[in-house]
Structures are given as C-alpha cells and as structure tokens.
Amino acid sequence: MPAPTDRRYIQTHEWHKPDAGQIVIGLSKFAVDELTDITYIDLVKTEGPIKAGEVFGEIESVKATSEMYCGVDGVISSINTEVIENPAIINQDPYERGWLIKVRPSDPAQLEMLMSAADYDREIAASR
Amino acid sequence: MTQATESHQQLRTPFYGYHTEHGAKMVDFAGWEMPILYRSIHAEHKLVRTGAGLFDVSHMGRLKFTGRDARRLLERTLTRRVSDMQEGACRYSMVCNDAGGVLDDVIVYRFDGHWLLVVNASNREKILSHLHGQAEGLSVNIEDQTFSTAMVAIQGPGVMEQIGRFSSEVPALKRYRFCEKNLLMMQAVISRTGYTGEDGVEVILPAKMAAQAVNLLVRESQGEGGESAIQPAGLGARDTLRMEAGMPLYGHELDETTDPLSAGLGFALSLDKDEQDRGEPFVGQAALKKIAVEGSTRKLVGLELDGRRTARQGMAVFKGDGEVGVVTSACLSPTLGVPIAMAYVASGCGEVGDAVEIAVGAKRLGAKVVKLPFYKRGE
Secondary structure, three states: OOOOOOOEEOOOOEEEEEEOOEEEEEEOHHHHHHHOOEEEEEOOOOOEEEOOOOEEEEEEEOOOEEEEEOOOOEEEEEEOHHHHHOOHHHHHOOOOOOOOEEEEEOOHHHHHHOEOHHHHHHHHHHHO | OOOOOOOOOOEOOOOHHHHHHOOOEEEEEOOEEEEEEOOOHHHHHHHHHHOEEEEEOOOOEEEEEEOOOHHHHHHHHEOOOOOOOOOOEEEEEEEEOOOOOEEEEEEEEEOOOOEEEEEOHHHHHHHHHHHHHHOOOOOOEEEEOOOOEEEEEEEOOOHHHHHOOOOOOHHHOOOOEEEEEEEOOEEEEEEOOOOOOOOEEEEEEEOOOHHHHHHHHHHHOEOOOOOEOEEEOOHHHHHHHHHHOOOOOEOOOEOOOOOOOOOOOHHHOOOOHHHOOOOOOOOOHHHHHHHHHHOOOEEEEEEEEOOOOOOOOOOEEEEOOEEEEEEEEEEEOOOOOOEEEEEEEEOOOOOOOOEEEEEEOOEEEEEEEEOOOOOOOOO
C-alpha cells in the first residue's frame, strides 16, 4: 500500500502531516507492520520544545523496542492519550487514530524539507 | 524508528505457498523463510488458547535412525533413557556436551524398527555432526529427513474435535504418544505433543503432498458460516505461547554454557544410565552428576513485571544494588495481560515472591518472582 500523499516522512518512518497550523506525527504502516503487535508506548516528551532529530518517545512491540524521532523544530502541543491506553490502535489505524504527538512548528516551511510519500515509498522499497 | 534488513538465500518449507496465500509476514528463522504472523500475533495467540491454530514447524530437523546400534547411539547421546520406551511413545530429552551444557533439546520417537529425533532448526547441522562423531564404531544409519518430510503443529482446545472427524484413534492417544495414519494415501505420524501449553498434535508427513493435506484439513474444519475452525498461526504466537507455558527455547533459556538442572529440566536426565545392565554413561553425565550433587549456581525463574513495559533478552536483573541475573525471554503475556519474563538468577535470589528489578537502559523496572509456568491450561 503506498504511503498517503497528504503528509511527509523521515527515514526513521515517522509521518508528519500538516493540520491547521500544527504538525501531527505518527508511524508509517510499513514501520508498524515491521514492529508487529504494539504493546507499549512511552512518550518521553509530553510537552515543551522539541528539535528535529530528537527522540520524542519509545515504542515496544512483541518483537522489538524502538525510539521515535521528530522531524521538525517546534513545541509539542498535544499527545494522543488514547494510544497510550490502547497501543493496538496504532496497528489498526496508523495514519489516523494511531497518531502520536502534535507539534506547533517554529518554521512551517521546514516540513517541505522532509521526504514526499513517493520518495518514502522508494526508500522502503530499496531497503527490502 | 530504526531498523536493518538484509536478504540472502533462504530455505522454504512445502507450505510457503500456503503462507503467502494467507497473507503471512515472512521472516528469517535459522536460515528458513518462516511466517512470523498472518494478521496479529496476539490474535493468533488467543486463537490457540481458545480454538485451534495451525503452525508450520517444517523447519525443525527430523533425523531417522536405523541399524543394530541405533538405540545404543541414542542412549549415548540423549540425557534421558530411551531403552524403556515403548513403540508409539515419544520423549523430551536433551543432548549435552561433556561439560553438561545443552547442545539441543529434542523429542525422540520410538517406532517399530527405527527411531526419529526432532531437533531445533538452528541446531540441526551441529547435532548431525555430533551424532556422527559419537556413532563411530557403531552400526547405525542416520538419515536427515528434514527436506523429504514436512511438519505441522495443530494446537488448541478445539483441535481434538476437528481431528476426531478424521480419526477416532488420535483423540484417544495419551500425551507423548503417537500413531501412524494414512492421510490422502500417505503415511503421517501424529503425536499428541506440542509447544504451546495447550492440547494438540504434531504431524509429520511426506513433503510432496503436505500442503494439500493441510488445505483439506482446514477446509474440512469449516463451520456453517464458512469460517474454518482451524486458522494458521505464526512463529510470533508460538513464542508467546511457549513463554506463558514456561517452556525453554534454545538460544534463550538453553545454550552450550547452560546445564539442564539450572534450567529446571532435571526430569529430562537419567543420571543412572551407567548403572544399568550393560549400560554406559551418556555424554555429559559425569558433569551433570557433579552439578546435581553440588547444586546449580543459578536457576531459571519466572518474573512478572510492574507496569506495561516488556523486558528483552540480555537485560540485567538486580536485587537491591547487586546484579543477580539476566533475562532470557520476555513478552507482554496476551493471556494474563501483564509483562512476563524468564530469567536466570543466582541461586538463593529467586524465591517466589522475591522483589527484583530489571535494568532497561538507565531505568529500573520493578518485578517479582512468580511460579513457572505462568499459564497452565484448565486453571
């Protein structure tokens, strides 16, 4: 399934979607499928400033534990408490209900620097 | 999220087509391309605890022993006595090195006139060469049937009802007994064994028609709604199922530096083999006898963790400030809903109820020692 084109991506598989002046961040379906059943989410940064390349949380699955990275500079404005309660939502719906954090970007143009859906799809095809 | 992938030439079982048709996510396991899951590890786990799941375990090694000294070779290399086994019986045993370290954990089958050993995929070549080495001077033929046969495990409380449609003999089998049946004009070996903590069978059949036979079985299990009572389950669920059942996995709880006594597998040792009439000791017996007398320095325990985080193999276990052990396997138990782990801890540090901590990076997770297994069917 191709990655949705209404958002941008970083190499570590986090999608970044513009939404009313904010950027919603989650994990791509490819990443979620690689992780298998997700059992635990730890959002280490729940508020305050964050920089591109910084870790905002850890995700655990039956298979592995991984860190999750933010692709833009800004301030975390909200987190998805629903997925913390029920991490399986990320497996079921990684692109909508399974979002993780929202960031108010300090420079909205920074988003355009991230990978397009087509580039991201090429990236994961090449990694297989 | 970061990850690494690599691809190389992998072995495929006769069920490869079946896996891809059922949407399996395939992974490398001991050089074999195997299904880790079809839809969800947790859903497949629950299927086996409540209904019937079908696992492809064809990657496991199947070694046939014939010849006058077949029994003698097995007595020499298996830690558990086999001479008293009746035809139609199977038995869980270890293969050890001279130091008593585990080379593999295996199941041995006694047939009329030959023996069969089912070994771990990751250890097949090592065990073959070990057995050939030990067979020197003996009249025994070892045939590796791993590629000419296939093997499936059908596990869960609903399995016997489904198998009962084909055979009245199989549901009457006792645990660790097997029979030979004709399925689609071919001989299948069906044993009442498994690695999930549930009732069920493991079936060995010729590779050629294995996929058709399994398709037939699954189709025949369809209820009125058209949904099959038997659904495929992957190696991911097999791992969480065996963990809940407190069963060791080679490479985790067992390896060449671990003895069976520390692993709580003393029941799989016959330390008096040499005292039998014309008996001889098995490889590792002297070392294991010494450990049995002196006591193990560490033991395998079950841990239940506070919170929701899963520990991982290799994480250190602490009691107060002292490092007392290491985690060997862990998961969020799908049945119990809590994180569980198995760990080796220093003897005396792992009594049931003891509080310990597991180091996750710089953090410590609270845990308590609990009885193994975590899950027992019918409780």
